[in-house]
Amino acid sequence: MEWTPDQHITLHGFNNLTKSLSFNMYDICYTKTKKEREAYLEYIDEQYNAERLTHILKNVSDIIGAHVLNVAQQDYVPQGASVTFLVSEGPVVEVPTESYEESPGPLPDSVVMQLDKSHITVHTYPEYHPDEEISTFRADIDVSTCGEISPLKALNYLIRSFDTDMMTIDYRVRGFTRDINGHKLFIDHDISSIQNYIPDEVIDLFHMIDVNVYQENIFHTKCKLRQFDLNNYLFGYTKDRLTPEEQKEITERLQLEMDEIYYGKNIDRN
Numbered sequence: 001m002e003w004t005p006d007q008h009i010t011l012h013g014f015n016n017l018t019k020s021l022s023f024n025m026y027d028i029c030y031t032k033t034k035k036e037r038e039a040y041l042e043y044i045d046e047q048y049n050a051e052r053l054t055h056i057l058k059n060v061s062d063i064i065g066a067h068v069l070n071v072a073q074q075d076y077v078p079q080g081a082s083v084t085f086l087v088s089e090g091p092v093v094e095v096p097t098e099s100y101e102e103s104p105g106p107l108p109d110s111v112v113m114q115l116d117k118s119h120i121t122v123h124t125y126p127e128y129h130p131d132e133e134i135s136t137f138r139a140d141i142d143v144s145t146c147g148e149i150s151p152l153k154a155l156n157y158l159i160r161s162f163d164t165d166m167m168t169i170d171y172r173v174r175g176f177t178r179d180i181n182g183h184k185l186f187i188d189h190d191i192s193s194i195q196n197y198i199p200d201e202v203i204d205l206f207h208m209i210d211v212n213v214y215q216e217n218i219f220h221t222k223c224k225l226r227q228f229d230l231n232n233y234l235f236g237y238t239k240d241r242l243t244p245e246e247q248k249e250i251t252e253r254l255q256l257e258m259d260e261i262y263y264g265k266n267i268d269r270n
Contacts, residue, residue, distance in 0.1 A: 017188060018174045020144045021151035025164035027137040028257055030233050030250050031128065037135055040235045041079050041126050044137045050074060050081040053122045056161050057085050057141075060120055060154045064145060085120040104156040104199045118145045134257050146175075150189060152197040159202055166224045166261055167206070169194050173217040187217050194221040207262075224262045228255065 027044070031037035050073040061068055066087035073083040121142045128135040141158060143151035152171060159167065171194055176184045193210050195203060198221075206223035213219075230239045230247060233254050239247050252269075260267050 016146055016175055017177050017185070018144060018146050019150050019152075020142065020170075020172050020174070021155065022168075022170040023141040023143075023155065023158045024168040025139050025141075025162045026166040026168075026261055027163065028165050028233060028254060028261075029135045029137075029235050030133060030254055031135045031235055032133050036235050037128050040135050041128075043235075044124075044126050045075075045079045045081075048081060048124050048137070048139060050083055053081055053083045053124070053139075056158075057083055057120050057122060059157060059161075060141075060143060061085055061087050063154045063157055064143070064151060066118065066120070066145075079126045080124050082123045083121065087118050087120060104197055118143075120144070129257075132253055132257075134253060136257070136261075148188065150191075152191075152194065155194070155197050156199060156202075159198065166258060167222070169221045169223070171219045191219065194219050222262060224258060230254075 029040050031040050054071060054073050058068065066085075068085055069088050070086040071083070073081070075081045119142075121140075123140050125138040125140070126135070127137075139162060143154055145151050150171075155169065171191075173187045176186050177188070178184055193212065195208060195210065205226060207226055208221055208223050211220040211222075228251070230251055233250075242250070256267060256269060
């Protein structure tokens with residue numbers, strides 16, 4: 001059933017549907033030497049330290065209308081960071097007219113709805129290949145809410161907060177709530193694809209694949225940049241310092257790494 005802003009369901013008690021968004025982003029870099037790898041990891045560690053991640057999650061909590069109860073943040077040695085927000089119901093500053101529509105959510109500076117007993121977390125995972133001179137960085141952000149608002153409203157902002165080569169996005173609705181007649185509701189909003197919450201100008205930049213299980217309220221979208229510019233994957237120099245043969249070899253290694261992450265399997269180069 002499709003719900004519009006004028007069609008509100010009268011519930012028996014609190015809306016306790018749990019809606020969870022998992023946003024995973026990847027950054028890939030060619031690091032030929034140990035010095036390049038160390039410099040890249042140091043850059044990533046500074047770019048995505050606990051303080052900046054805390055700022056990003058605070059904006060996410062503002063977008064979905066959460067009141068922050070507790071913040072735990074940690075920078076790790078030698079690299080990596082984690083931040084966890086425990087949030088509760090926040091004040092309604094602005095009630096959006098698009099609450100029931102599949103559309104990209106707002107960017108920061110407006111609180112749009114309320115939620116209760118929820119959490120927002122981020123963890124980072126810098127790593128490198130032992131032989132192939134490839135370094136990767138992954139950040140996992142999870143936004144779990146209950147009540148009317150969907151955490152998908154924060155997706156637009158999350159995408160714009162990270163300079164990413166690939167994204168894997170999962171959304172699921174769990175539990176149930178009841179109407180005043182006791183009838184169970186396992187989802188309270190219409191959704192056909194996570195892509196409907198991503199702006200068109202972002203969709204144009206990525207190859208996207210959906211894997212959805214509608215009857216289970218499970219939605220999955222993975223994204224990989226369409227355009228490949230080798231200069232974006234070299235750390236500290238540009239491709240004009242490489243021979244054509246080197247450019248070809250490095251490009252093949254990087255694209256293989258991206259394809260393996262995108263398709264979720266190891267690929268034999270031969």
